Amino acid sequence: MPPIVSPQQVHAQSTLTLSRVLGGLLLTVALGFIALYIVVALWRLPYPFDLEWVEGATVDHVRRILQGDKLYVHPSLEFVPFIYTPGYYYLAGLFSLAWKVGYEPLRLLSFLASLGCFLFIFALVRRETDNRLSAVAAVGLFAATFEASGAYLDLARVDSLGLCFILAALYTARFHPGRGGLLVTVGLIFLGYLTKQTALALLPPLLLCYFLKQPRLGLLFGATAALLFGGGILWLNYLHDGWFSYYTFYLPLSHPYEPDRLISFWSQDIFAVLPVACSLGVFYLLSFTGRSEAPRRFYFLAGLGILAFVWLTRVHDGGWKNDLMPAYAFLAVLFGLAVGRLLAIAHALPSDRAETVKASLFAACLIQLLALAYNPLEQVPTQTDLEAGQGFVRLMQSLAGEVYAPTFGFIPSLAGKKTYAHEAALFDVLRGPESEFSWGLLRQLQTAVNHQRFAAIILANPPTPEADGLDLDDYYVKHPLYYKDKSVFLPVTCLPARPNYLYLPRDLSQPVYSK
Numbered sequence: 001m002p003p004i005v006s007p008q009q010v011h012a013q014s015t016l017t018l019s020r021v022l023g024g025l026l027l028t029v030a031l032g033f034i035a036l037y038i039v040v041a042l043w044r045l046p047y048p049f050d051l052e053w054v055e056g057a058t059v060d061h062v063r064r065i066l067q068g069d070k071l072y073v074h075p076s077l078e079f080v081p082f083i084y085t086p087g088y089y090y091l092a093g094l095f096s097l098a099w100k101v102g103y104e105p106l107r108l109l110s111f112l113a114s115l116g117c118f119l120f121i122f123a124l125v126r127r128e129t130d131n132r133l134s135a136v137a138a139v140g141l142f143a144a145t146f147e148a149s150g151a152y153l154d155l156a157r158v159d160s161l162g163l164c165f166i167l168a169a170l171y172t173a174r175f176h177p178g179r180g181g182l183l184v185t186v187g188l189i190f191l192g193y194l195t196k197q198t199a200l201a202l203l204p205p206l207l208l209c210y211f212l213k214q215p216r217l218g219l220l221f222g223a224t225a226a227l228l229f230g231g232g233i234l235w236l237n238y239l240h241d242g243w244f245s246y247y248t249f250y251l252p253l254s255h256p257y258e259p260d261r262l263i264s265f266w267s268q269d270i271f272a273v274l275p276v277a278c279s280l281g282v283f284y285l286l287s288f289t290g291r292s293e294a295p296r297r298f299y300f301l302a303g304l305g306i307l308a309f310v311w312l313t314r315v316h317d318g319g320w321k322n323d324l325m326p327a328y329a330f331l332a333v334l335f336g337l338a339v340g341r342l343l344a345i346a347h348a349l350p351s352d353r354a355e356t357v358k359a360s361l362f363a364a365c366l367i368q369l370l371a372l373a374y375n376p377l378e379q380v381p382t383q384t385d386l387e388a389g390q391g392f393v394r395l396m397q398s399l400a401g402e403v404y405a406p407t408f409g410f411i412p413s414l415a416g417k418k419t420y421a422h423e424a425a426l427f428d429v430l431r432g433p434e435s436e437f438s439w440g441l442l443r444q445l446q447t448a449v450n451h452q453r454f455a456a457i458i459l460a461n462p463p464t465p466e467a468d469g470l471d472l473d474d475y476y477v478k479h480p481l482y483y484k485d486k487s488v489f490l491p492v493t494c495l496p497a498r499p500n501y502l503y504l505p506r507d508l509s510q511p512v513y514s515k
Contacts, residue, residue, distance in 0.1 A: 016351075016355045018355070018359045019355045019356075019358040019359040019362065022358075022359055022362035022363055022366065023133065023358065023362050025362070025366055026133070026137055026362045026365050026366055026369070027133055027136060027137075029140065029366060029369050029370065030136050030137045030139065030140025030141070030143075030369065031136065031140065032140075033140045033141075033143040033144040033146075033369065033372075034118065034139060034140055034143045036143070036376055037114075037143045037146050037153065037154075039376070040146075040151075040154075040376045040379050040380060041107075041111050041114070041153065041154035042111075043380050044107075044154070044379070044380050044381060044492075045104060045107045045108065045111065045154070046104055047103070047381050047386070048102070048103065048386075048389065048414070049103075049381070049385070049386075049389040049411060049489075050408070050409075050411070050491050050497075051103075051107075051155055051156075051381070051491055051492050051493065052150075052152070052155050052157065052491050052492070052493050052494045053407065053424070053491050053494055053495045053497040054082070054157075054409065054422060054424045054494075055103060055106075055155060055156040055157065055409070055410075055491075056103075056408055056409030056410030056411050056419075056422075057082070057409030057410070057422035057424065057425065058082075058088075058089070058092075058106060058156045058157060058158075058409070059101065059102060059103060059106060059156060059409065059410040060079075060409045060410050060413075060419050060422070061081065061082065061089045062089050062092045062093050062096055062101065062106065063101055063410075063413075064079065065086075065089055065090060065093045066093050066096065066097070066101065070239070070240055071086050071089065071240070072086075072236075072240035072243035072244045072246070072247050072248075073240070073243055074243065074437070075421070075426075075429045075437050075438075075440075075441050076421065076441070076444060077420055077421055077441070077444045077445060077448060078420060078421060079420070079421050080421040080422070080425035080426055080428070080429055080441075081247055081425060082247075082422075082424070082425050082428070083247050083248060083251050083252050083425075083428050084158050084195075084196055084197070084248065085193060085194050085195060085196065085197060085248050086194065086236075087158075087161070087191065087194030087195040088109075088157075088158040088161050088162070088195050088196075091109060091161070092105060092106045092109050092156075095108060095109050102410075103156050103410075106156035107154055107155065107156050109161065110153065110154050110155055110156065110157065110159075110160040110161065111153075111154040111160075113160040113161040113163070113164040114153040114154055114160045114164075116164040116167075116168070117142070117153075117160060117163050117164050117167055117329060118139045118142070118143070120164070120167035120168055120170070120171050121135075121138050121139050121142055121167060121329060121332055121333055121336070122135045122136070122138065122139050123135075123171055124138075124167070124170065124171055124174065124333050124336075124337075125138045125333060125336035125337055125340060127175060128174075128295065128337055128340065129336070129337060129339075129340025129341065129343075129344070130340070131339070131340040131343055131344075133339070133343075134336045134337070134339035134340035134343065135336055135340075137335070137336055137339055137365055137369075138332045138333055138335055138336025138337075138339075139332070139336075140369060141274075141277060141331075141332040141335050141336075141368065141369060141372075142328060142329050142332035144369050144372035144373075145273070145274075145324075145325075145328040145332070145372060146374070146379075147372075147374035147378075147379065148273050148321070148324070148328070148372060149321050149322060149324045149325045149328055150320060150321030150322045150324075150493050150494060151379050151492065151493045152321070152322040152325065152493070153325075155493075157322065158195050158196045159196065159322050159325055160325075161195045161196075162192050162195035162196030162198055162199060163198075163325050163326055163329055165188050165189070165191045165192030165195060165199060166189075166192050166198065166199050166201075166202060166306075166326060166329075167329060168188045169185050169188035169189045169192060169199070169202055169206075170202070170302060170333075172184045172185045172188060173185045173202075173206050173209065173298075173302075174298055177210075177213060177217070179217070179220065182210065182217060182220060182221055182224070183224060185206065185221075186221060186224045186225050186228060187228070189202050189203065189206075189225070190225075190228050190229060190232065193229065194232070197248065197252070198309060198310070198313065198323075198326055200309065201305045201306050201308070201309030201310070201326070202302065202305060202306070203225055203229075203305075204305055205301035205302050205304060205305035206221065206301075206302070206305075207221055207222055207225070208301055209297065209298055209301055209302075212297065213294075233245070247428075250432075251428055251429065251432050252316070254432045254433050255316050255317050255318060255428075255431060255432065256316075256317045256431075257315050257316060257317065258315055258316070258317055258319075259315075261314060261315040261319070262315055265311050265314050265315060266311075269314065269321075269324055269327075270307075270324075270327065270331075273328075273372070274328070274331050274335075274368065275368070276335075276364050276365065276367060276368035277331045277332065277334065277335040277368055278331065280334065280335055280338035280339065280342075280364075281303075281331055281334030281335060281337075281338060283338055283341075283342075284296075284299070284334055284337050284338035284341055285299065285300050285303075285334075287338075287341055287345075295337075299333075299334065299337070302330070303330055303334065306326050306327060306330045307327055307330070309326075310323055310324060310326055310327040317431065318427075318428075318431075320494060321494075335365075335368075339361065339365060342357065342361050343358065343361070345357070346358050346361075378492065379492050379493070380492065381492060384484060384488055384489075385488060385489050385490075388483060388484075388488050388489035388498075389411075389489055392408075392411065392489070392499055393411065393414050393415045394415075395481075395499075395502075396411075396412055396415035396417055396456075396458070397415045397416065399455055399456045400455055401454070401455025401456070402417070402418060402453065402454045402455055403415075403417045403418075403454065403455060403456045403457075403458060404420060404448070404453075404454040404456070404457045404458070405417075405419075405420075405457070405458040405459075405499065406420055406421065406422060406423040406426065406459070407422075407423045407458075407459060407460045407497050407499075408458070408497075408499065409422045426441065426445075429441055430442065442470070445470055446470060446471065449470065449471070449472055449475050449476070450475060452475055452476070452505040452506075452508075454505075455504075455505070456502060456503065456504055457472070457476055457502075457503040458499045458501070458502055458503070459499070459500070459501050459503070460495075460497040460498060460499065460500050460501075461497075461500065461501075462478060462501055472503060474506070475505065475506055475508070476503035476504060476505055476506055477503065477504050477505075477506050478501050478502075478503055479501065479502045479503070479504065480500065480501060480502075481499055481500055481501065481502055483498075
């Protein structure tokens with residue numbers, strides 16, 4: 001006689017099967033997003049033109065260092081540095097010495113740094129939860145935010161390296177809280193700051209964490225940070241005749257805010273992108289009592305610092321999706337911690353209820369991950385883009401004399417032409433408070449135009465005297481450049497800046513008519 005199976009046993013068995021299937025799917029999808037990012041990054045690494053409109057200018061910063069020139073100097077038509085600290089450029093210079101000057105070594109550095117971010121997210125969650133699935137899910141979630149954060153992880157930009165140092169500092173602060181670990185943590189935060197100022201977000205929360213743990217550790221952390229940061233900033237200011245603080249503190253703080261982003265940051269950038277992760281993160285922070293207070297306090301304070309700093313950065317005029325990367329990375333950590341916490345809670349429940357909790361959890365996680373799905377082909381340049389870029393280089397080679405192409409860093413050097421201050425860096429100075437520097441920079445630009453210094457000027461968008469303060473049409477004639485279609489040779493992310501207009505000197509022996 002066959003054994004009699006009760007309806008409750010059938011339900012329990014089906015729930016067990018469902019939870020295992022959903023758990024396997026979660027692992028597969030998370031690994032799939034990680035693999036997808038790696039494929040996209042390696043696919044576009046050798047592309048010889050801009051994936052994002054200021055990549056080439058980042059290469060110009062590295063070239064300047066290798067030539068022995070200072071980064072932070074009086075703003076001029078020749079060169080204006082970006083408003084970031086110099087660590088990425090110097091490390092990228094070492095990569096360039098080992099390889100060649102160009103996009104590839106800088107992208108390789110960022111790609112390796114992004115893998116470091118994956119590693120520290122995994123390590124944080126794995127060590128905190130003792131659960132590999134939750135750790136892989138956390139990494140998979142962060143990899144899935146690749147497009148939502150502007151597809152910057154592997155670009156020749158400072159973001160991934162700075163984030164890697166932030167996550168490394170979180171790891172050492174959490175799991176090595178003694179004096180030795182404290183000194184390493186301060187050092188990592190300082191290296192992060194030397195890469196991008198976002199790392200400053202960790203100083204107040206970690207100082208408070210150390211004070212609450214042991215006042216002496218708090219004093220040691222504060223004193224060490226004050227000595228290292230104070231001395232480092234003073235030294236960099238001394239080396240650059242005071243220009244370091246002008247570019248990395250004064251200009252960023254002086255840029256106007258976008259009031260609409262004060263709310264949209266939370267509603268659109270954070271919750272709309274990661275609704276399940278945010279909800280699970282709140283659950284994690286509220287799920288501790290008694291002896292488990294330390295993790296909640298640590299992640300609450302660290303998250304408060306990171307999210308507040310990212311918020312203030314994002315609401316600035318010019319803030320873009322790449323500024324969201326630290327917020328997404330931290331929320332991915334919270335996501336993984338919450339998954340591990342809920343799985344631990346489920347283990348203490350009766351088997352049928354435990355499997356129901358697991359199945360529901362895995363389903364919610366899958367919904368979150370799949371909601372971030374993107375088309376990887378949109379992030380990879382095509383053969384047509386490559387051919388258009390080569391045509392752009394040939395066009396510049398055909399022009400005798402100096403070519404001014406401020407929107408396109410490094411690319412003019414491929415044609416044997418000189419590069420100048422990038423439009424983005426010029427804009428940082430010009431949109432800052434009116435000063436002798438901003439007015440002087442505008443005068444330099446107008447004087448060069450008035451004297452027809454350049455044999456050609458190539459721009460993405462025509463300037464207007466009203467908006468840009470630059471009168472170009474009286475001295476140069478505009479010639480549109482044509483492409484096969486509207487999407488050819490556009491950077492795959494951020495601003496759609498490509499060479500659209502060629503300006504050639506006007507014959508000033510002929511009268512200029514007002515338009």
